[in-house]
Amino acid sequence: MNAPPVIAIDGPSASGKGTVARRVAHALGFHYLESGALYRLVALASLRQGVSADDESALAGLASALDVRFQDGGILLSGEEVADTLLEESCGNRASEVARHPAVRAVLLQRQRAFRQPPGLVAEGRDMGTVVFPQAELKVFLSASVAERARRRYKQLIDKGIHANLAALSRDLAERDARDSARAVAPLAPAPDARQLESSEMSVDQVVAQVVRWYREGNPAGGGA
Numbered sequence: 001m002n003a004p005p006v007i008a009i010d011g012p013s014a015s016g017k018g019t020v021a022r023r024v025a026h027a028l029g030f031h032y033l034e035s036g037a038l039y040r041l042v043a044l045a046s047l048r049q050g051v052s053a054d055d056e057s058a059l060a061g062l063a064s065a066l067d068v069r070f071q072d073g074g075i076l077l078s079g080e081e082v083a084d085t086l087l088e089e090s091c092g093n094r095a096s097e098v099a100r101h102p103a104v105r106a107v108l109l110q111r112q113r114a115f116r117q118p119p120g121l122v123a124e125g126r127d128m129g130t131v132v133f134p135q136a137e138l139k140v141f142l143s144a145s146v147a148e149r150a151r152r153r154y155k156q157l158i159d160k161g162i163h164a165n166l167a168a169l170s171r172d173l174a175e176r177d178a179r180d181s182a183r184a185v186a187p188l189a190p191a192p193d194a195r196q197l198e199s200s201e202m203s204v205d206q207v208v209a210q211v212v213r214w215y216r217e218g219n220p221a222g223g224g225a
């Protein structure tokens with residue numbers, strides 16, 4: 001039997017890949033993987049348990065012991081709802097540090113691949129098309145300017161009642177981009193066969209429609225109605 005199809009959507013922080021991936025998954029009736037949440041969960045666990053961002057083996061231990069459930073849009077860590085906590089910049093910044101370690105990435109690789117279930121998966125992150133699902137039916141690399149991404153993240157946080165500062169967000173995003181792109185293992189980079197989508201001037205609806213169109217063009221039989 002053929003493996004269920006995968007659409008890989010990669011891009012930098014706050015490029016809109018989460019919203020886009022969720023909506024594409026909904027449009028096609030596919031499952032959805034937010035891989036950044038796994039790195040953020042390890043980050044949160046490390047902050048709470050006082051594990052250093054440099055302690056690779058302890059972090060890998062935390063990653064393999066994660067008791068996590070994704071359900072109804074929520075994220076339960078050992079039974080506690082943490083989806084909003086994960087959005088905080090402290091978690092995002094720590095996640096980017098945690099993600100440098102090959103041992104952490106190796107542990108999370110299997111967890112991510114387990115999301116590939118019928119009828120299909122939309123997976124978003126940094127290395128979905130390059131490392132986790134190199135055979136993906138469609139790979140999209142979504143980008144947007146730092147200014148636009150900072151604005152989007154600011155709005156997302158404020159809408160959730162989380163305090164935010166635009167200048168600080170902008171600086172953090174640029175720093176995180178640099179760290180994610182420069183790391184030795186699975187750096188943030190488009191797969192050679194990825195379709196590039198620069199979304200600064202596009203609405204979410206337009207981006208979603210473009211991704212669904214690309215998928216259906218490439219998979220006329222299995223692309224859903």
Ligand code: DC
Binds near residue numbers: 096180
């Ligand atoms: O997408 P995000 O902002 O939630 O991701 C948080 C951090 O996790 C990001 O700075 C880098 C890391 N990450 C990664 O290295 N690989 C992924 N597939 C997803 C996230």
